[in-house]
Amino acid sequence: MDKSAELSPSLEDYLEAIALLQKRRRAVRVKDVSRHLGVNASSVNSAVQTLSQKGLVTHEHYGYIELTQEGEKIAGHVQRRHDTLLTFLTKVLCIPQHIAVQEACAMEHHIRSRTLERLSKLNSFALSEEHGERSRWLERFHQLLEDSEAHNRRDAE
Known part of the structure; x- marks a missing residue:
C-alpha cells in the first residue's frame, strides 16, 4: 500500500519540513520543526508520533527526529x-x-x-x-x- 496516500496534507508538510531541516542541519528537534512551520510544539509532537507510527520517522522522547528511508522517499x-x-x-x-x-x-x-x-x-x-x-x-x-x-x-x- 502507498503510504503517501494515507497522509493528510498537514502530515506531508511535516515530512517536507523535516527533510528540509535535515538538509540544512543534520539534527532536527521538535522546536526546529515548530519554528519552521510556525506551529506549537504540541502539534509537532502529535504529528511526529503519527509519522512514527506509520514508520516514516524515528524519534526518541526529547531526542532528534529522523526520516526513515520511506519517509525520505515520500518527502522527496x-x-x-x-x-x-x-x-x-x-x-x-x-x-x-x-x-x-x-x-x-x-x-x-x-x-x-x-x-x-x-x-x-x-x-x-x-x-x-x-x-x-x-x-x-x-x-x-x-x-x-x-x-x-x-x-x-x-x-x-
Missing part, C-alpha cells in the same frame, strides 16, 4: 510536486514568488500524478533554451500577461 515526492508547481507559477505564469510559494503549498497535496507529470513536461518545454520558437511563445505569453495587467490597472483608475 512532496518536494518535487512543490518544486514543479512553484516553477510553473513563477516562471511560466509570472506569479510573484511570495504568492507562488503559498499557492504551490496548497496545490501540492491535491494534484494528481498524471497532471503533475504533464505540468513538469510543460515546464521543460516552455523553459527550454534550445528551441527558439518555444521561448518566443513564452515571451509572447508573458507580454500578454503584462498587457492584461496594465489594462486592468487603467480600468481600476
Whole structure:
C-alpha cells in the first residue's frame, strides 16, 4: 500500500519540513520543526508520533527526529510536486514568488500524478533554451500577461 496516500496534507508538510531541516542541519528537534512551520510544539509532537507510527520517522522522547528511508522517499515526492508547481507559477505564469510559494503549498497535496507529470513536461518545454520558437511563445505569453495587467490597472483608475 502507498503510504503517501494515507497522509493528510498537514502530515506531508511535516515530512517536507523535516527533510528540509535535515538538509540544512543534520539534527532536527521538535522546536526546529515548530519554528519552521510556525506551529506549537504540541502539534509537532502529535504529528511526529503519527509519522512514527506509520514508520516514516524515528524519534526518541526529547531526542532528534529522523526520516526513515520511506519517509525520505515520500518527502522527496512532496518536494518535487512543490518544486514543479512553484516553477510553473513563477516562471511560466509570472506569479510573484511570495504568492507562488503559498499557492504551490496548497496545490501540492491535491494534484494528481498524471497532471503533475504533464505540468513538469510543460515546464521543460516552455523553459527550454534550445528551441527558439518555444521561448518566443513564452515571451509572447508573458507580454500578454503584462498587457492584461496594465489594462486592468487603467480600468481600476
